[in-house]
Amino acid sequence: EAQVTQNPRYLITVTGKKLTVTCSQNMNHEYMSWYRQDPGLGLRQIYYSMNVEVTDKGDVPEGYKVSRKEKRNFPLILESPSPNQTSLYFCASSIRREETQYFGPGTRLLVL
Amino acid sequence: KNEVEQSPQNLTAQEGEFITINCSYSVGISALHWLQQHPGGGIVSLFMLSSGKKKHGRLIATINIQEKHSSLHITASHPRDSAVYICAFAHTGNQFYFGTGTSLTVIP
Numbered sequence: 001e002a003q004v005t006q007n008p009r010y011l012i013t014v015t016g017k018k019l020t021v022t023c024s025q026n027m028n029h030e031y032m033s034w035y036r037q038d039p040g041l042g043l044r045q046i047y048y049s050m051n052v053e054v055t056d057k058g059d060v061p062e063g064y065k066v067s068r069k070e071k072r073n074f075p076l077i078l079e080s081p082s083p084n085q086t087s088l089y090f091c092a093s094s095i096r097r098e099e100t101q102y103f104g105p106g107t108r109l110l111v112l
Numbered sequence: 113k114n115e116v117e118q119s120p121q122n123l124t125a126q127e128g129e130f131i132t133i134n135c136s137y138s139v140g141i142s143a144l145h146w147l148q149q150h151p152g153g154g155i156v157s158l159f160m161l162s163s164g165k166k167k168h169g170r171l172i173a174t175i176n177i178q179e180k181h182s183s184l185h186i187t188a189s190h191p192r193d194s195a196v197y198i199c200a201f202a203h204t205g206n207q208f209y210f211g212t213g214t215s216l217t218v219i220p
């Protein structure tokens with residue numbers, strides 16, 4: 001089944017404790033992206049990757065890192081999480097930037 | 113900055129009504145997407161269009177590139193259409209921008 005998977009789905013952590021949210025797709029897509037969704041602000045892009053080894057900042061990259069060592073995986077790293085990173089996070093992929101995006105199920109993060 | 117505006121923010125309709133959701137944007141784009149987010153949170157892509165009109169079942173999406181405007185229409189609305197509808201586009205700088213969404217409730 002073609003899909004985008006994210007793990008974990010739910011996470012409660014404390015300020016400063018490094019964490020990684022994994023994202024994997026099995027559709028051989030070139031373009032992958034991370035978004036966060038907050039009430040009243042909607043979805044905002046954190047980082048995106050046009051293809052392997054090529055990543056770039058989106059609208060709200062501060063406090064996040066990403067890597068794209070393989071086509072299928074695009075992990076999101078929070079080196080020192082803070083409460084303002086409490087949010088709902090989505091990973092998505094598409095064949096190319098302009099094409100239909102497929103979204104993961106979301107990861108709900110609470111930073112205390 | 114607010115490159116994309118959606119209206120209305122909230123919409124309540126009776127089952128069977130024709131529904132229109134609007135999206136206006138202010139920058140040059142190559143394609144516009146309509147997304148649906150269900151109450152459980154999952155997001156699915158409904159349409160991706162760069163010109164004209166697309167239809168899928170009871171859903172129709174149109175775009176006017178010159179006027180920088182797109183609409184999503186739902187014919188014969190049904191309670192299962194209740195969701196948040198979001199327009200989005202890829203700006204020429206490779207980033208994606210999203211509207212804040214239209215929350216639709218269809219009452220039986």
